[in-house]
Amino acid sequence: MRFSEVVAHLSQKISVTAKEGKNPEIKGVSPIEEATMQTISYIEGRKFAHYINITPASALILPQDETLQAQADDQGIPWVAAEVPRLLFAHAIDLFYRPFHPTPDVHPSAVIDPSAEIQENVYIGANVVVYPRVKISSGVCIYPNVVIYPDVTIDDRAILHANATIHERTQIGKDCIIHSGAVIGGEGFGFVPTSQGWLKMQQSGCVVLEEGVEVGSNSNIDRPAVGETRIGRNTKFDNAVHIGHGCRVGENCAFAAQVVLAGGVKVGNNVLLGGQSAIANQITIGDGARATGHSGITRDVKAGEIVSGSPAVPNHIYLRSSAIYKRLPEMYRMFQKLVKGSKN
Amino acid sequence: MRFSEVVAHLSQKISVTAKEGKNPEIKGVSPIEEATMQTISYIEGRKFAHYINITPASALILPQDETLQAQADDQGIPWVAAEVPRLLFAHAIDLFYRPFHPTPDVHPSAVIDPSAEIQENVYIGANVVVYPRVKISSGVCIYPNVVIYPDVTIDDRAILHANATIHERTQIGKDCIIHSGAVIGGEGFGFVPTSQGWLKMQQSGCVVLEEGVEVGSNSNIDRPAVGETRIGRNTKFDNAVHIGHGCRVGENCAFAAQVVLAGGVKVGNNVLLGGQSAIANQITIGDGARATGHSGITRDVKAGEIVSGSPAVPNHIYLRSSAIYKRLPEMYRMFQKLVKGSKN
Amino acid sequence: MRFSEVVAHLSQKISVTAKEGKNPEIKGVSPIEEATMQTISYIEGRKFAHYINITPASALILPQDETLQAQADDQGIPWVAAEVPRLLFAHAIDLFYRPFHPTPDVHPSAVIDPSAEIQENVYIGANVVVYPRVKISSGVCIYPNVVIYPDVTIDDRAILHANATIHERTQIGKDCIIHSGAVIGGEGFGFVPTSQGWLKMQQSGCVVLEEGVEVGSNSNIDRPAVGETRIGRNTKFDNAVHIGHGCRVGENCAFAAQVVLAGGVKVGNNVLLGGQSAIANQITIGDGARATGHSGITRDVKAGEIVSGSPAVPNHIYLRSSAIYKRLPEMYRMFQKLVKGSKN
Incomplete structure (x- = not known):
């Protein structure tokens, strides 16, 4: 497909600016670090500007940044830009990629x-097992x-996906x-301590995923x-996420x-929530809150709050x-000197 | 089943106090946040007291707490209580829930x-695969x-459970x-560094789970x-727990x-051990010890000790x-002022 | 097999020193904590020296440590030693263990x-499913x-291994x-926030594992x-490792x-990288770098650098x-005293 056709397709999706130049043939989308000829590649921001001078890519996706666009012009590389280049x-990937999806x-x-x-x-x-009274609606794969x-x-x-268990x-x-290996609706970890050891609580409830939820592999x-x-609805989980019994997660998380x-x-x-974040029992997290990776949340978090660390x-x-943590040794040494000084 | 029957059944299991009131029909157990009529619900403690005034539940499980019991009486809600209400x-769930268990x-x-x-x-x-010389005893599912x-x-x-591998x-x-997706007895991560790279050590040992052990999904x-x-025996693991080669875990953990x-x-x-706790190679943890979530244990822990943090x-x-960690910036500022003052 | 034969076999692999003594029959390799007669066991270093006096093992693998060797001599236990006893x-395990490997x-x-x-x-x-155009080379299992x-x-x-998904x-x-339950080549977690919620990016790329890579269970x-x-090549991952989209990991990690x-x-x-270490988006880690367990790496790490903690x-x-973290409360108390003193 010619670059002008790529631009035409993209402009049906979102508002774009473009310089078509020599209008090269485009056969796919490539990562900027390993771009090849006859592909369109993607400059996420100025951090990747140096690639513009060396890339063999035949066209570029750019942010609305005049400096980067001028740099592409200097190199004679046609480009297309938008407010959110990502x-x-x-959309460019969608143009060239036909994902595998089996026939009904x-x-x-x-x-x-x-x-x-x-x-x-x-x-x-093959080898799917469906127990009694399961209902599978139209178009399910x-x-x-x-x-x-x-x-x-x-x-x-x-x-x-393959090897999931529901x-x-x-x-x-x-x-x-639901990605491969994910387990949805398994028994919550519910035990009551007794003098004879743990008493298992039956887990008579269920899991509900509203529409558009995505659950990563082995979650x-x-x-x-x-x-x-x-x-x-529309909440997305990456791989190996664990959601304990009785949690309620909102939309678009x-x-x-x-x-x-x-x-x-x-x-x-x-x-x-960043990777490896953990939230303790019965905690409430408000709308639009964020936690950076590795956070350990042990208290309620207000709407819009950003938290980090453990305890967060x-x-x-x-x-x-x-x-300052990094400077604790130095601080401690000076502190001891001070204490000594104050005693004299 | 009438509430009086529920109480009769429960009192066969543990010592209970009850006020039967209008003796309503009970058809199931519900969570207090979404209780419905004709169910019995559960007030874990005073934190949930406000629900007693608004719940449509027909009966309540209460702690041995006279204030909560009086509050239920005021609302005209019959209740049953025990020392350990959980x-x-x-036991109430057991009365109403018939877990799925396939016929031999x-x-x-x-x-x-x-x-x-x-x-x-x-x-x-269906599709279970059993290799040579496996022994499967009576009543296994x-x-x-x-x-x-x-x-x-x-x-x-x-x-x-489905998709486990032994x-x-x-x-x-x-x-x-053994819950879905768990892998028991896979090869330990044993490699010896050599000048030609990692040499794989054969893992000729085995895993032994004593009776009553429960292993969570994808562990x-x-x-x-x-x-x-x-x-x-009777040790319980939640989901995605990793137990490295050669570990020995005691009973009732x-x-x-x-x-x-x-x-x-x-x-x-x-x-x-709380969620995401980790214990380093060759460490020993004494009986009855505890670690809160997110702990990183790098030294031996004595019997009964409670540890937290990383390193714990x-x-x-x-x-x-x-x-104090939260106050480090403030402390650092005042500290610098002190240092400056001491130099004058 | 006689101990002298064991030594002969091992000396074909690496340079060894040995004292054959009574040349006992050896039928297997045992862990030193539970060694039995007619086995050879392994003393990793002086930490385990006390076992030499009590072990029923018929022979020992020792480091090149004259004290430990003399101790074994005193007990009349034949031994074999090398620079890297591990x-x-x-190699000793290889002599006795026939791993299960099915016939083609x-x-x-x-x-x-x-x-x-x-x-x-x-x-x-049994029940393996192979989709179109898959190529499986010689000797694959x-x-x-x-x-x-x-x-x-x-x-x-x-x-x-069983229940893996590729x-x-x-x-x-x-x-x-590839160990059991591992998922290789699943869709990267790529979503673009839009006013209508998350837009899923198609994941048109692929995963390449060079030769000798090992991927742990449920990774x-x-x-x-x-x-x-x-x-x-030759990089090894333990269980439940997560590698996000577009990562590049070198050799022998x-x-x-x-x-x-x-x-x-x-x-x-x-x-x-130690257990539960995490590395943030787009970070670069140099050759030979190391992170101890539980590290949260949020900046580039130079070749050979060793990092710890979160942020590392x-x-x-x-x-x-x-x-010093442990002494913060004490430091804080003294610090407050100082501040008070300086105000007088």
Whole structure:
């Protein structure tokens, strides 16, 4: 496809500026560090400006930054720019990439209980196991070796990747994506200490994923003793995230890899949690709050607050305290001198 | 079932006090935040007292707390109470919840080596794979897509959830529960650095789970180069716990999600580890010790000690040091002023 | 096998010193804590010296340490020693342990697309699913219930353990080992925030594992939006490691359990990361650098540097700062006294 066609397609999605130049043939999108000819590549910001002078890419996606654009002009590289260049980059990939998506079909090796209800246009791969009373709606795609326990419902167009396990009574909303190895609706970690050891509490509740939720590979979302563990619409979890029994997570959140929510945590909408953040039992996190990676949250966090560290404190305090942490040895030495001086 | 019957059943389990009132019909147990009529709900303590005035629940489980009980009386809500109300709550769930448990049967799609020994009343689900010389005892329940490597033994009534993998020579005790995606007995991370790179050490040992051990979803327990990795009876692991090669964990421990034990760690009985705690190589943890979440333990911990932080220190020190951490910037400013003053 | 034969075999591998004594029969290798007669056991260093006086082991592997050797002589225990006794230990295990490795065969229950190319001497276990255009080279071993998405290539002698999932376009090099439940080539966590919520970026790239890479159980290595996520030859990952989209990891690295690399991280050769270490987006780590367990790396790390803590600082600073951390309460009290004194 000619670069002018690429620009035409992109401008149907978002508002763009472009300089088409020699209008080269574009065959794909490449990362700037390893760009090749006949591809369009992506300069995220000035940090990557030096690549403009050396890249073999035939065209560039740029931010709305006149300096970078002039630099591309100097190199004779045609470019297209937008306010959010990352969005342009996403749309450019869509132009060239055809993701693998199998044709609707039920593989003969799948073991499906006769009481399961399966609508049209569904793909069920090899060796999938479906227990009684499961409901699978239109356009759902279930990859091989997924196991679905009884009474699960899976709404339109949800995708379940290979080797995922969906436990009893889980409700999976429209357009959810469950990645490989994820376990949804497993038993919450509920034990009561007794003089004879741990007494296991039955976990009679269920997990509800609202529409558009995405759950990363090998993540775990547990069901509670009673009631629901609920994840709000369009919330996205990276790999190996753990959501304990009875948590309620709002809409449009994003949790990075290995985030842990203990039991009964309440998270508002639009909350961002960095990798390996952990939230203690029964804590409440307000809308739009953020935690940087590695945070250990042991108290409620207000709407819009940014926290860091373990135990987590407001981010602006963390930045200063952690800077001083490095100087503690020096501070301690001077401090001892002072104490000595004051005693004389 | 009438509330009076609920109370009668519960009092067969533990000592209870109750006020039966209008003796309503009870059809299930509900979480207090979303209780509905004709259910019994659970007030864990005074933190939840305000719910008593607004709940539509038809009955309540209460602690032995006269204030809360009087409050329920004022609202005309019948209640049942016990010293450990959480235990009452667990028994109440048992009254109403029938967990899914498949009828003994071996699915025709299971691939079972002829040398495997399988006793009576066993459930083996679809696509389970059983390698040579595996022994499966009476009442064991193996869900679909579990893979069992050679020479594994699985004792009475153990439950293996879907997509778990059990590696060679693992011994699983009576009444163990292995959750979905867990990997038991995989190769320990053993490499010797040489001038030609890492030399892989064969991992000829095995994992032993004593009776009543529970292993959370996507957890990993590795086997050692020689000898055993052993988990003591009734010890419970939450999801995504990692137990390195050659560890020995005692009885009745509970480890929360994403706990990591490096190689050769020795943990006593009744040890509690908070989420994302990690213990370094060859460390010893005494009976009844505890670590709060996110701890990084790099030295031995005595019996009964409570530790926190990374590197972990006694909890009472951690509480004070982490409180001062927040004030480091302020302290640093005043400190600099002092230094300046002392120089004049 | 007689001890003299054991020594003869070991001396073909590395340079050894030995005292053969009564030349006992040796039937296996045992851990020193639970050694039994007719086994050879391993004393790693002086920390374990007390075992020499009490062990029932018939022979010992020792370091080149005259004190320990004399101690064994006093007890009349024959021994063999080398500069790196751990290497001797590894070779000794090889002498006695026959790891399970199935005979080449394709199980009839495997579901293999006709367009897949499969070379000779391949083992494909029960219920393995192979999508179109996958290439499987000579000597590859794929355990049951592995799922391989389209266009994957698996080079000579690679081993894929049960329930692993390999996503589209992944390239697995010669002699790689993928442990159970690992997910290779899943979609990177790429979303662009828009006014309508998260926009999913297609992940059109792939994962490349060079030869000799080992990936632990339930680990996840994500593919990027464009280009590659690449792991260098002979690099080893323990369990539950997460490698984000677009990372590049060098050769001969070793990452312990639950290490997290966010997106676009660049790691040099021979880098060692302790358990639960995390590296933030786009960070660069130089050759031979090390991070101790639980580190949170938020800035570039130079070649050979050792870092610790979160945010990570040079290890020598961390050791001193964390020592003072414990004394903060005491320091704070004295400090307040000083401030008070200076005001008088």
